[in-house]
Every structure is written in C-alpha cells, then in structure tokens.
Amino acid sequence: MLEIQRIRTERDVIIASLAKRNIHVENVIDEIIELDQQWRSNKKELEDISAELNQIARKIGELFQSGQQAAAAELKEKNQLLKTQETTLKSKVEALDAEITSLLYTIPNVPNAEVPHGKEPADNVEVSSSGTIPSFNFEALPHWDLAKKYELIDFELGVKVTGAGFPFYRGKGAKLQRALINFFLEEATQAGYEEFMAPLLVNEASGIGTGQLPDKEGQMYHSTADDLYLIPTAEVPLTNIYRDVLLPNADFSIKLTGYTPCFRREAGSYGKDVRGLNRLHQFDKVEIVRIEHPDNSAAALDEMVQHVAALLDKLELPYRILRLCGGDMGFASAMTYDFEVYSAAQDKWLEVSSVSRFDTFQANRLKLRFKDDNKKTHLCHTLNGSALALPRIVASLLENNQTENGINIPSVLQAYTGFKSI
C-alpha cells in the first residue's frame, strides 16, 4: 500500500510512473487527495472538540471537589451538545478514512525508474543469458515422460490421493527433491541468510501483511474451521516475523531463508502450461527474504540476483534474466527480475525465480520501521526472491540432462543425491 503522505507530495511522479504498468490512476489519485483534504479538516475539527470536552470534564471534576454542584450541572449540559457533535464528526472521519484506505488498496506499487514500459511478457527486457542450450541426436522426451519412464514422479497417484497438481515424488525423484532443497539452503546459508523452518499455516493478519489478503483471497487454501491459510510461499511467514516491528537503529541488514512447501489454488489458470511440473497446487521452494535500509535495497536486489544466477550456473542450466516491464510486474513490486531456464524437450523458457524489491509497499502494511540516528522513524524496504522453486528446475534438469540410457545429475548435486545418474 502506498503511503498517503507520498500521494500528497508526489502526485505527478506517481501518476507518470504507474503509467508504465499501463494503468491510469489520475482519477483515483485525485479522488484520494480530495478525500484526504476532507479527512484532515474534519479531523482537525474533531480534535478541537475533543480537546474542549477534555477541558470541560476536568473543570467539572474541580467544581465537584469544591462543592459547586450547580455550576457543574451547567457545564454538564454544555457537554451534551458538544458530545453529539463529536459523535457525528467521529463517524464522518472514520468513514472517510475507510474510503481512503480502500482506494489505496487498489493502487499497485510505483515502478522503479529503471523499470521498462510495457504491458505484456513480450515487453520484458532480457538483461543477460548464460549457458548453452543442449541439442540431442535422439528424440528428447518431455519431463512427464521421463518421470514415468524412470519412475520419478507419479501424477496419477497424486490425483487418486488428493487431486490434480499434487504429485508424488518417488525413489530417485524424491531424493532429487531433497537434494535440491539441501543444496539451495546450504548455498543461502553460505551467503549469510539465516535458515528458518516456518509454519505452513498463517493467520489472517499475516496474509494482509504481505498483501495476499484481501486482494488475492481466492489464491490461498483456507482452513475455515480455524480461519488459517496455507502459505503460497515462505515469503508470508518469513516476512511477517517483522510485522509490527520497530527496529531500534538504522544499522541493520536482515537476511532470512527458508524451505517450505507452497500451496496455490491457481484459480483461473487451468488449461495453459499446466502439464507435468509446469504448474502445481503444491510445490517446494527455498525463499530468500531481506529487510533493508532504503539506501541499501538497490544493492541488496543486485546481490540476490547474483545469488540466484550462481545457483543456476552451478546446476549448469541455460538461463536468461529478464527485467520485467511495468505491465508484467506483480502488484506489490517496485522492480522484478525473472529467471527463466530453458527446457530442451518442451522447447521453451520456464520461469524458475522471481526476485523483487518492494521498497516501502509491504513495510507500510506490515508496519515495519526503523529509527534513524535522529530518532525519526522510517519504513524499511523489503525484498524477496525464489532461490529456487523446485518443479521447473526438476523439469529442466531432467529434460536437458537426458541421454538415451539415463539422466545425468549435475556434479554439484551428486554429493546431495548420492547418485550420479538416474
């Protein structure tokens, strides 16, 4: 959520920047500014009346103490009148406040100056690419066929026990999952991220804190009996550790990592690119999260991008890095890099990681702040990225490393899997 102060002072910049997302918010912004002015003048009036009421109440107390009952009764009467004024003003102020907040919720984050214009994935800008795309002198199989051939993943069994999008991993397929998780966590630890094992269910306040609620309610599994939500990413529990936190000084850099299964209903995305591991309701992911001083968030984003790139280098996967255009960025993001890995047998790029900075957008909802040297409070910046999400990594590992007689495991993973090939 954008800060109202920022809308007051940076109206034109905000409107111009949001145009990069291909949305035009001028009317909404002006409506907010208008409502805010009303809110402020009503609030001032309300506070003045409250101040008077407080004074009178004190006076009445004094009169009672000194036994002047008649004078006190007179003041009481005056109070009644002010009291009704206070009540109406109060509900007016509250209504304005609610209206402003609900409008603020509809405005996405302001894209960073470096974010390119554009409205669809084709407008994303390729920043770099790395690795070589394999070619095969036999007929390469897509990962769902390889998974079946080598008994690594059983999708049908998942359908039987749960439903589509909840596969079983078995044998070497299961061990490969565990190896990747351990590899990613180990790399993150070495890069200075503290490892957490987080709850997989969160309460409503946490969902609001990171922005899944109320906007994207239908995307999370909801356990209604206890009113808890299954996490769609470790970002939710990890970032919410810092909800309602005021860091005591400006000298901080918080780096968290965690592996969790992720649960997504993926409502409305049926039919397209959902085959095999390409889109699941439950999948595994190692997430990295950072809480940073505003001055440091640009550097932190670069570091995170380097971290993810290094993981893909070590896994010897061909990938490219895209800077997302305004139209393709997530609601809360100020700037996002996507990583795509080439999946040889499907002959297409698969998104395996998304690394974003949110600036103060999440921190504002989370009430995550720090005190500077002058003891003034400011909102922190938050960032996060997948490092990495497993299914599409597995898909491309299987597809790219296949031979006619088996599948080779990248050397860096062999210590984790305990086998060199499948």
Add this chain to the structure above:
RNA sequence: GGUGGGAUGGGUGAGUGGCUGAAACCAACAGUUUGCUAAACUGUCGUACGGGUAACUGUACCGCGAGUUCGAAUCUCGCUCCCACCGCCA
C-alpha cells in the same frame, strides 16, 4: 475437549473513576568521572496521526470491540489471544 489464571511502554511490574501517557526497577542512549574497562553520578528515553517554517502543540492508544459516566488503564458486556493443570495424542 475440561477447569482455572492472565493480557499495562524494549523487559519486569505498580496502578479499582479525575492529581496517570501512565510509578518503580532493569535495559538502552547521551554526558561527567576515567590510563582502559568497570563502577558511580546526572540527564534522556512509547507509538501513530493532525496543526505549525520551527520551537511547540492537539488528539488517540494500557489485547480488540461496544457500553456506563461530565470524566475510564481502572466499572459492565462481547470477542481474541496467551499461560497453567487435567484429558487425548505425534
């Protein structure tokens, strides 16, 4: 699931109707002292929002929401959460 207890500022914790935005202690920060550290002493020390160039000032907040009252941290009602013990259980 049952019974009982509780929720106050960074922490412990006092506070049963006005003198309380809140004692005291601890922690933290600044200063004095000091070869260094420590100790001692002095001072500062909640958050949000509004008004004001600023100094400053107003309002709200003692888990959350209503209510009683001229006036509520304090009284009443509802809710949430936490703790302890019992039951069940990995």
